[in-house]
Amino acid sequence: MLLAAIFSMPLWQRAAMGFGDYQTWLAFNFLNAITTILFIVGQTSTLAIVLTICFAILNGAPIGRA
Structure with missing residues (x-):
């Protein structure tokens, strides 16, 4: 999430x-x-874990604006 925020700042x-x-x-x-x-x-499955990581990246991108 933090990396997504950092990399989205220039955007x-x-x-x-x-x-x-x-x-x-x-x-x-x-x-x-x-x-x-x-x-x-x-849900607890491999797909849910992967989706949570993807959602964390997507959720971190707006933080780069703050």
Whole structure:
């Protein structure tokens, strides 16, 4: 999650320069809300573990905007 946040920082900076701070902030909040909901998967299997790791990466990307 932390690595996704670090690597997404340049993308968020570029988005803020291109679309404006407010629009980028809205996208950050939307992406963070959607990816937080994805953590509801509650089964213990290899697929669930892989999905949780993928969701953590997706959830970490919006943190790079903060």
